[in-house]
Amino acid sequence: MSAETSSPQMMGGPAGPVVLGSVERKRKPLVGRFVAGLVYGIPTVVILCPMLLFLVSSFWSIHDGNLNRHFTLENYARFFADVSYWGVYFETLRLAAYVGLFGLFSGYILAYLIWRQQGQLRYLLLLFSVIPLAMNYIVKVFAMRNILGYNGLLNDALIFAGILDKPSKMFVFNQTAVLISMCVIYLPFAILPIFLSLERIPLNLLAASADLGATAGQTFWRVVVPLSLPGSVVGALFVMVLALGDYLTPQMVGGSQGFTFGRAIWSQFGMAFNWPFGAALAVMLLLAIAVILLVARVLSKMGRSS
Amino acid sequence: MISRERITIGVLWIFAAMVFAMLYGPAALVMVFSFFDHRGSLIDPSTFSVKHYAGLFSDDAILSALSNTVEVAVVSVVVATILAVALAYYMRLDKRRGRGYVEFVIFLPFVLPAIITGISLLTVFGQLGVDRSLFTVAIGHIVIVVGIIYRMVMVRLEALENSQIEASSDLGASHFQTFRLVVAPQLISAMVTGALLAFTISFDETLVTFFLVGDEPTLPLRLWAMMRVGFPPEINALVTVVLIGTMLLAATGASLMRRSIAGKGAA
Numbered sequence: 001m002s003a004e005t006s007s008p009q010m011m012g013g014p015a016g017p018v019v020l021g022s023v024e025r026k027r028k029p030l031v032g033r034f035v036a037g038l039v040y041g042i043p044t045v046v047i048l049c050p051m052l053l054f055l056v057s058s059f060w061s062i063h064d065g066n067l068n069r070h071f072t073l074e075n076y077a078r079f080f081a082d083v084s085y086w087g088v089y090f091e092t093l094r095l096a097a098y099v100g101l102f103g104l105f106s107g108y109i110l111a112y113l114i115w116r117q118q119g120q121l122r123y124l125l126l127l128f129s130v131i132p133l134a135m136n137y138i139v140k141v142f143a144m145r146n147i148l149g150y151n152g153l154l155n156d157a158l159i160f161a162g163i164l165d166k167p168s169k170m171f172v173f174n175q176t177a178v179l180i181s182m183c184v185i186y187l188p189f190a191i192l193p194i195f196l197s198l199e200r201i202p203l204n205l206l207a208a209s210a211d212l213g214a215t216a217g218q219t220f221w222r223v224v225v226p227l228s229l230p231g232s233v234v235g236a237l238f239v240m241v242l243a244l245g246d247y248l249t250p251q252m253v254g255g256s257q258g259f260t261f262g263r264a265i266w267s268q269f270g271m272a273f274n275w276p277f278g279a280a281l282a283v284m285l286l287l288a289i290a291v292i293l294l295v296a297r298v299l300s301k302m303g304r305s306s
Numbered sequence: 307m308i309s310r311e312r313i314t315i316g317v318l319w320i321f322a323a324m325v326f327a328m329l330y331g332p333a334a335l336v337m338v339f340s341f342f343d344h345r346g347s348l349i350d351p352s353t354f355s356v357k358h359y360a361g362l363f364s365d366d367a368i369l370s371a372l373s374n375t376v377e378v379a380v381v382s383v384v385v386a387t388i389l390a391v392a393l394a395y396y397m398r399l400d401k402r403r404g405r406g407y408v409e410f411v412i413f414l415p416f417v418l419p420a421i422i423t424g425i426s427l428l429t430v431f432g433q434l435g436v437d438r439s440l441f442t443v444a445i446g447h448i449v450i451v452v453g454i455i456y457r458m459v460m461v462r463l464e465a466l467e468n469s470q471i472e473a474s475s476d477l478g479a480s481h482f483q484t485f486r487l488v489v490a491p492q493l494i495s496a497m498v499t500g501a502l503l504a505f506t507i508s509f510d511e512t513l514v515t516f517f518l519v520g521d522e523p524t525l526p527l528r529l530w531a532m533m534r535v536g537f538p539p540e541i542n543a544l545v546t547v548v549l550i551g552t553m554l555l556a557a558t559g560a561s562l563m564r565r566s567i568a569g570k571g572a573a
Binding site for chain 1 (some may be wrong): 310311314317319321324325326328329331332333335336337384389390392393396404407408412413414415417418419420421422423425426427428430431432433445448449453491506509511513516517524526530533540543549550552553555556557560564
């Protein structure tokens with residue numbers, strides 16, 4: 001930083017407006033290169049390299065508890081050969097898709113209602129829909145289990161209402177429990193992006209629609225929805241990605257039945273202790289995520305251009 | 307027609323109220339439980355007390371987990387803020403060709419699920435022979451939050467007039483002087499907001515931390531361990547304290563952000 005004091009201006013360089021970059025380029029030699037090296041080097045070394053090494057490690061193997069760094073496809077072969085992994089893979093994709101759909105549907109309704117408000121109320125409602133983001137994740141999982149459990153509030157409420165005679169075990173330790181919990185935990189992530197995509201609609205379009213005699217319903221379906229849907233779907237897709245990678249919620253509320261792909265990966269780094277195979281499974285997850293993010297990118301470009 | 311619209315909106319509000327109840331209900335329930343002895347969802351009103359809270363402050367495992375968490379959060383937020391501000395200012399000075407690349411890389415941990423970031427860092431530490439500890443956790447948290455602080459700072463930097471920086475350098479200020487005297491004062495609110503947000507994220511971070519933690523747990527991991535062995539009565543109290551603490555932090559961040567946005571509008 002200290003070498004930055006030698007800018008051309010101080011040495012009687014050209015007066016008048018100076019293009020910022022040119023200053024930088026003139027004193028390029030050593031310090032400039034060093035700084036550039038740090039700027040591009042740190043993110044590369046700390047973030048990109050680990051991710052690349054993780055990709056590479058999925059082609060390694062474990063033999064008799066020892067890591068073998070020779071290239072092999074056996075981890076992938078094992079995944080593709082075992083139908084049960086496929087089952088969990090698609091089951092988890094479906095689960096995450098449901099969580100995303102729930103986020104889109106409920107998030108849209110909430111965001112739309114908030115968007116229609118004005119002034120203080122609007123800000124307050126928006127605040128209330130993002131506060132759950134700041135609630136600790138583990139706490140939310142814990143709270144969900146409290147409610148869904150055998151002695152939980154849901155069972156007690158259903159018994160009180162006369163719908164059940166005795167507590168049911170159908171709300172906990174299965175896929176339904178995982179689905180319900182994830183819907184609650186990840187919904188707040190959908191509300192804000194949907195609200196922002198509603199915010200991007202120019203208000204004069206709504207006025208024009210009303211001037212031309214459209215009813216509120218017509219304006220909503222023909223103007224508001226088409227303009228905000230791409231951005232909203234992008235929000236829902238991000239929720240889907242979050243649900244795909246979650247491995248603790250299923251463990252806590254899912255029991256032995258609520259097995260997800262995230263848990264399969266996690267177990268390879270825990271009890272099973274086969275990191276390369278775990279990495280290969282994670283690469284398969286990454287492939288699904290890459291497709292989702294690609295769709296999100298195309299959609300968000302569409303949303304901006306329209 | 308108008309009445310039909312009213313009905314539709316009314317139904318939507320009822321739905322929204324249900325969703326809000328769903329978002330806040332679980333946490334509210336835990337808070338209520340923390341003051342009572344309870345069996346299932348039945349509370350005995352006569353058992354109201356704060357003894358579960360008192361229990362927390364005599365539990366060494368919880369206290370040390372709390373101090374671990376704060377330690378990691380402070381270190382990672384300070385390092386990440388410095389890094390993020392330096393990166394953002396460097397990219398802002400000139401239309402850098404590498405900006406797209408750097409932004410792509412630092413946003414990766416934000417876009418990809420935590421499990422991928424966790425595995426990647428774990429693999430590197432494993433290969434380098436670095437034992438898992440609070441140090442590796444802090445690295446993980448830096449990686450996660452640097453992109454968020456960068457984004458916050460960059461939004462503010464981009465709103466800054468080029469002419470201010472040019473005028474400063476015309477008047478003979480060095481890059482560093484320009485940064486210190488012209489840019490930094492206008493950046494403070496964005497930096498503080500970003501740092502607070504990052505602190506909240508680091509405080510709550512669980513899914514990456516799980517891969518990187520050694521034998522000194524952070525608070526969320528301690529909570530997890532407590533839940534695995536059963537449901538000790540203190541857990542509701544602990545959860546309440548954590549909830550209120552993180553939400554206060556986030557609320558401070560939100561109000562600061564609102565003020566900085568309002569300030570920008572007025573300027």
